[in-house]
Amino acid sequence: MSIRLNCLSNMARRLNCNFSQWSSRVFAAEFDSRCDPVYFALSAQTPAADEKQSLLFQKLFSQGKAYSIHAITDDRIQRARSYSDLQDKLVSALPKSCNLLQLIAFHPNVNNSLVKGFFIQDALNNAETENMLKDLVKSEEFHLCTYVSSEDGTLWQQCVWSQRGKECTDVTKHYITVAAKPEYHPSLLNIINTVVFYSFEDAYRVLQECKECIPESKEVLELADQCLKNSTKGRFPVIVIEGLDATGKTTLTQSLQEILRGALLRSPPGCLSQWRARFDAEPPLIRRAFYALGNYISACDIARESAKSPVIVDRYWHSTAAYAIATEVGGALESLPSSHSEVYRWPRDLLTPDLVVLLTVRPEERARRLRARGVEKTREEAELEANNLFRQKVEEAYRRIQDPACVVIDASPSKEEVLSEVLLLIQKHCNL
Numbered sequence: 550m551s552i553r554l555n556c557l558s559n560m561a562r563r564l565n566c567n568f569s570q571w572s573s574r575v576f577a578a579e580f581d582s583r584c585d586p587v588y589f590a591l592s593a594q595t596p597a598a599d600e601k602q603s604l605l606f607q608k609l610f611s612q613g614k615a616y617s618i619h620a621i622t623d624d625r626i627q628r629a630r631s632y633s634d635l636q637d638k639l640v641s642a643l644p645k646s647c648n649l650l651q652l653i654a655f656h657p658n659v660n661n662s663l664v665k666g667f668f669i670q671d672a673l674n675n676a677e678t679e680n681m682l683k684d685l686v687k688s689e690e691f692h693l694c695t696y697v698s699s700e701d702g703t704l705w706q707q708c709v710w711s712q713r714g715k716e717c718t719d720v721t722k723h724y725i726t727v728a729a730k731p732e733y734h735p736s737l738l739n740i741i742n743t744v745v746f747y748s749f750e751d752a753y754r755v756l757q758e759c760k761e762c763i764p765e766s767k768e769v770l771e772l773a774d775q776c777l778k779n780s781t782k783g784r785f786p787v788i789v790i791e792g793l794d795a796t797g798k799t800t801l802t803q804s805l806q807e808i809l810r811g812a813l814l815r816s817p818p819g820c821l822s823q824w825r826a827r828f829d830a831e832p833p834l835i836r837r838a839f840y841a842l843g844n845y846i847s848a849c850d851i852a853r854e855s856a857k858s859p860v861i862v863d864r865y866w867h868s869t870a871a872y873a874i875a876t877e878v879g880g881a882l883e884s885l886p887s888s889h890s891e892v893y894r895w896p897r898d899l900l901t902p903d904l905v906v907l908l909t910v911r912p913e914e915r916a917r918r919l920r921a922r923g924v925e926k927t928r929e930e931a932e933l934e935a936n937n938l939f940r941q942k943v944e945e946a947y948r949r950i951q952d953p954a955c956v957v958i959d960a961s962p963s964k965e966e967v968l969s970e971v972l973l974l975i976q977k978h979c980n981l
């Protein structure tokens with residue numbers, strides 16, 4: 550089967566669907582964030598013998614008809630929001646006979662090359678599925694493919710894409726081949742300046758790009774404009790208390806404020822509280838940029854207050870980075886970036902605290918305290934409750950952040966015991 554690449558590339562260019570971005574990528578179809586994805590790639594030529602394809606066939610293509618769909622717009626805000634909307638639409642509209650997998654298309658070892666989409670297995674080969682997907686493609690900038698096996702059992706991808714209602718009628722097929730498992734889980738390519746931000750400018754730029762679609766961004770940017778980008782810490786110590794919900798941060802920080810006669814601050818700062826729920830509803834790119842700017846605005850308050858007294862902060866950059874990394878990185882705990890990875894690097898332009906204390910509590914004790922407190926959990930905390938692996942990833946990401954690293958404290962004992970241990974720590978680290 551000769552592949553008419555030239556024709557396809559010309560057509561792709563005409564349809565603003567840069568074909569080469571697909572043919573040179575590896576695809577990772579993830580059944581469950583707890584196990585390794587299945588990796589495959591497109592091949593312009595049919596390899597002589599590809600016995601491994603039968604494994605691929607078993608895992609991905611033997612469950613009825615298969616499709617893949619990706620948002621292809623170059624606008625990262627629109628792509629992030631389209632992906633989030635697409636997920637909601639697929640979950641609600643796909644026939645029950647379908648199995649929905651996350652599908653990542655990426656260039657191995659190229660940061661930010663990752664395009665997220667979905668792989669759909671339709672066990673009953675339901676015509677309704679294809680019609681529903683084609684309707685989706687007609688309304689958005691999506692790249693829709695179907696997968697077919699020919700008489701000799703080889704697997705092919707047929708691309709059917711649309712440019713807002715103009716469906717391409719000429720389909721071309723590409724041979725699918727098994728791809729080697731990359732050195733790192735592909736989600737690691739999507740962390741730096743996509744879900745974790747290492748400079749004020751990078752976070753600020755994301756919200757600037759949101760001004761049209763999220764008007765509240767303008768007010769957040771105005772507050773960020775008022776903060777000094779490189780806030781310099783005053784002469785008094787700055788102590789950050791970190792930990793999952795219900796580890797005792799609020800209780801401890803209030804006691805520390807009284808005893809040290811200090812200022813008690815938090816991130817995101819109170820001035821952003823009114824918009825928190827609004828940005829929590831946005832995809833990670835936007836949400837994490839919001840929390841990142843919250844840290845810079847808090848840093849401005851910390852700089853001012855630390856000129857007058859010790860400052861205690863309830864959550865700061867460790868929370869922002871740990872939750873973002875743990876949410877983004879799929880696969881087992883081992884998939885997390887290694888301890889020396891640059892993703893754990895403190896932002897050079899963010900005020901650095903003198904001491905960061907990470908409170909840890911046994912899961913059952915934490916659950917007891919959450920119940921006792923009775924406060925509504927954030928979506929992320931509900932996820933922590935349900936997903937032990939996610940909780941382990943958040944805690945491990947906290948521990949891997951350096952400069953400054955967390956000092957880990959077992960916060961299971963009584964409030965008084967935890968308080969006295971942390972006071973000793975502060976005395977030792979901050980000469981207070």
Ligand SMILES: Nc1nc2c(ncn2[C@@H]2O[C@H](COP(=O)(O)OP(=O)(O)OP(=O)(O)O)[C@@H](O)[C@H]2O)c(=O)[nH]1
Nearest residue numbers: 793794795799816817840864868869872927929930
């Ligand atoms: N503060 C903060 N929270 C984040 C961030 N990223 C995600 N979150 C979520 O927001 C939740 C905590 O929000 P907070 O306002 O700190 O709630 P809280 O009442 O201080 O939580 P606890 O005091 O830990 O119970 C976390 O459990 C995460 O689910 C971040 O960068 N900063």
Ligand SMILES: Nc1ncnc2c1ncn2[C@@H]1O[C@H](COP(=O)(O)OP(=O)(O)O)[C@@H](O)[C@H]1O
Nearest residue numbers: 794795796797798799800918922962963964967
């Ligand atoms: N050391 C402790 N031992 C027992 N209960 C605690 C302790 N610290 C806090 N609590 C209780 O656990 C619940 C959660 O504490 P809180 O300070 O709100 O945690 P966080 O701010 O980390 O979410 C509260 O009801 C609080 O009274």
